[in-house]
Amino acid sequence: xxxxNFKLQTSNFFAHESSYIDDQVSIGENTKIWHFSHxxxxxxxxxxxxxxxxxxxxxxxxxxxxxxxxxxxxxxxxIEVEDDVFLGPSMVFTNVVNPRAFIxxxxxxxxTLLKKGCSIGANATIVCGVTIGExxxxxxxxxxxxxxxxxxxxxxxxxxxxxxxxxxGNTLKFKDNIAKDEFAVYRLENDKLEVVKK
Numbered sequence: 001x002x003x004x005n006f007k008l009q010t011s012n013f014f015a016h017e018s019s020y021i022d023d024q025v026s027i028g029e030n031t032k033i034w035h036f037s038h039x040x041x042x043x044x045x046x047x048x049x050x051x052x053x054x055x056x057x058x059x060x061x062x063x064x065x066x067x068x069x070x071x072x073x074x075x076x077x078x079i080e081v082e083d084d085v086f087l088g089p090s091m092v093f094t095n096v097v098n099p100r101a102f103i104x105x106x107x108x109x110x111x112t113l114l115k116k117g118c119s120i121g122a123n124a125t126i127v128c129g130v131t132i133g134e135x136x137x138x139x140x141x142x143x144x145x146x147x148x149x150x151x152x153x154x155x156x157x158x159x160x161x162x163x164x165x166x167x168x169g170n171t172l173k174f175k176d177n178i179a180k181d182e183f184a185v186y187r188l189e190n191d192k193l194e195v196v197k198k
Contacts, residue, residue, distance in 0.1 A: 022058070028065060046083065064116070078109035078128065085114045088122035088140065095128045115150070119169060124159075137165045151186070151193040164193050
């Protein structure tokens with residue numbers, strides 16, 4: 001772990017010696033940061049998170065607790081990740097809608113919010129400015145360019161909803177608009193899924 005003027009607010013985490021952690025970073029206990037990753041200044045990471053190889057986080061990014069980030073993921077300024085989110089290998093975030101190499105648009109970063117428990121599949125792309133709802137599941141290779149409902153199952157380019165998933169991540173099968181998995185009972189009404197019993 002390499003850093004100059006190392007000023008972490010906690011030290012009960014693991015960082016591989018090849019990783020870089022900048023000043024003014026907060027990392028929760030039992031979090032693991034693996035090979036060749038870089039955590040930039042102003043970033044806050046919760047407890048029990050895991051960052052695979054070659055990840056870049058920040059600057060000024062907030063990550064909840066229990067988040068799993070697989071290899072080759074960059075989480076830029078403007079992105080917020082709530083608790084228990086899964087980010088698959090090589091999935092991509094953007095932070096500007098119309099980037100140009102010769103125009104600086106840092107003032108135009110659009111906020112992207114990943115709500116609790118959602119999962120993003122490998123090689124998916126999340127276009128900036130969207131919210132991914134709680135426990136939604138984005139299929140591998142999908143391109144998300146609009147807000148995603150809680151529990152929605154999204155696939156394709158551009159991503160379209162093809163069903164619903166439970167807290168378990170398994171596809172829900174409905175009978176009289178009611179479905180269940182090992183975590184909860186769900187009701188589908190007016191194209192909105194709600195938890196009726198846990």
